Amino acid sequence: MDSAVGPATGGPDITPTNPYIGADGDFARVRPKEPDTEACYNPGMRILMTADLHFDIPRSREPACRLARRVCQCGGDVLVLLGDTAGADLGPLREGLAMFDDFSGVKLLVPGNHCLWCRPGETSLQRYHDILPAEAARAGFVLLDHCPQVLNGVGMVGSVGWYDYSLANASLGIPEPFYEAKLSPGAAAYVGQDELVDAHRASLTDRHLSLGVRWMDGRHVKLGMTDKAFVDTLAERLAAQLAEISQRVDQIVVFMHHLPLAEQVPRGRPDRLAFTAAFMGSQRFGQILLADEKVSHVYSGHSHWPDRRTVGRLTAVNVGSTYVEKQLEVLDL
Ligand SMILES: [Fe+2]
Ligand SMILES: [Fe+2]
DSSP: OOEEEOOSSSSOOOOTTOTTOSOTTSSOOOOOOOOOTTSOOOSSOEEEEEOOOOTTSHHHHHHHHHHHHHHHHHOOSEEEEESOSSOSOHHHHHHHHHTTTTOOSEEEEEOOTGGGBOOTTOOHHHIIIIIHHHHHHHTTEEEGGGSOEEETTEEEEEEOOOOOSTTSOGGGOOOHHHHHHTBOHHHHHHTTOHHHHHHTGGGOOHHHHTOOEEETHHHHBOOSSOHHHHHHHHHHHHHHHHHHHHTTOSEEEEEESSBOOGGGSOOSOOHHHHGGGGGSBOHHHHHHHHHOTTEEEEEEOSSOOOEEEEETTEEEEEOOOOSSOOOOEEEEO
16 A cells, blocks of 8 residues: 555554654455466467565565566566555665666566656656656666567556556545545544635544544656546547457456456445555556456556456456565466
């Protein structure tokens, strides 16, 4: 998860200086079965995937290094990093990508929301269209969003994905402008967004006002457009890429950072985490994937919550890396 979360009890209290508090390890997790990377496979194509390496976060570095060693040792035909490899600073991104120097297969990179966090003077679209593709190329990766691939007759299409609040937890009853501001009502009051709070005062309860959560993209992402407009752009691009690739292959695997399906969002969580459901992804992407009969699999990350399910003929997998435990997925085709 990618949120700053205040304490579960007490008054509103956000932690603007530490964007990484509290999301992981709060709940019992059901681990998906470990992929058997030692098993022989024959002949086909092996795709390895991981996500959310967060190489800029100290407690993520050692587990990320361990996973990278495992990837390089077991090998494969394709490696895909599914976003949040690092944050705004390019140093950790370069270090994180370099960990896979010894992987001899094709290396594909999908950005995450943290990858679109900006250094001073940058925009997130500059990072998406120019900076990250250049960094990827420098490290022997291809930024998949901009360069769909066909390998061994299988199409591979990628997108950072984004959120349009279509996955928000409606039972919270929080008005949409708070999601647009990426502040829960309690956090908005805490940081002095009085106009926002006053405009919705009549519909806010004590439960809302005691909820102190800030989604840190609000501080670090500079899209120059609304989240919904960005989703529109990405959805149109994904649909166009699928239409083009579908003419050339019988099977397509899609790689995203954000979640494409509402079913993938963890439910039954406390309010402070339920608020962040709005930022998990968009159903727009799922609708596009389900409409293309050649899309067999979609892999994603971002929620830090492992999940594997079948929706129609689509197998949807969330890798489920956390800040301290990195996961590897294997797909043999
Ligand atoms: Fe992440
Ligand atoms: Fe993320």
